[in-house]
Amino acid sequence: MDLKPWIYIVLLGIAAVLYALMLPKRREETVSSERVVKEVESTLEAYMAEVQNENEQLVELVSQMKQELTAKQQAQQEQVSELRQRMLVAEQKLTESDTRLRIAEDQLTRTATLSEGSAAATSEVEDISPPVPSIKSRYAELFDLYEQGKSIDVIAKNTGFQRGEVQLIIQLAKQEESV
Structure with missing residues (x-):
């Protein structure tokens, strides 16, 4: 094969033109991939900001719930204390009532004993003792x-x-x- 030098030059030129045409595509692919990376980064940053905001709201909600729970527990403790005081007062009144009841029973027993004794006694005893x-x-x-x-x-x-x-x-x- 007898190829002439001008064919080499033409083939070499065609190869250079094809290479030149492919070179911008590679640059576009690089620019395009950089753009995709930047979009992904901005999307991730927005997502992270949103997650952080939601976390802050969640922490605030949990602290509010904790404060409400503490307030409820304190109110219940106050109620328990008040009920204990009322129970002590009621127990004291019950003790006082039991004491008065025993005294009344004793008085009744004495009265019944005196009534039985006076019924057996003569009218002279009735004149001596004051009427009950x-x-x-x-x-x-x-x-x-x-x-x-x-x-x-x-x-x-x-x-x-x-x-x-x-x-x-x-x-x-x-x-x-x-x-």
């Missing part, structure tokens, strides 16, 4: 309310006695009447 007032006379206000048909609770409230005391006094009066 009846339960109805000692608790006139209570029996006025009872005769008006008021409930035990209303009587207890108006007279200042406990409910159990009112019931006991009424029962003692019934026993006294039957004797």
Whole structure:
């Protein structure tokens, strides 16, 4: 094959033109890939900023919930303290009521003993000992309310006695009447 030098030059020129045409494509690909990288970076930065903002909101919400929980716990502690105080007061009143009830029972027992003793004694003993007032006379206000048909609770409230005391006094009066 006898190739002439001008063919080499033409072939070499064609190769140079083709290379020159391909070179801008490579530059465009490089520019295009840099653009994609920048877009990805900006998207990631925006996403990270959004995640950070959501995290800050979440931390704020958790701290608010913690404060509300603390406030509720404190309110419940105050309620428990108040209920304990009320329970102590109620226990004291119950103790006082039990004491008054025992005293009333003792007085009733003494009265019943004296009544039995005076029934056996002659009329001379009755003249010597002062008359023992009846339960109805000692608790006139209570029996006025009872005769008006008021409930035990209303009587207890108006007279200042406990409910159990009112019931006991009424029962003692019934026993006294039957004797």
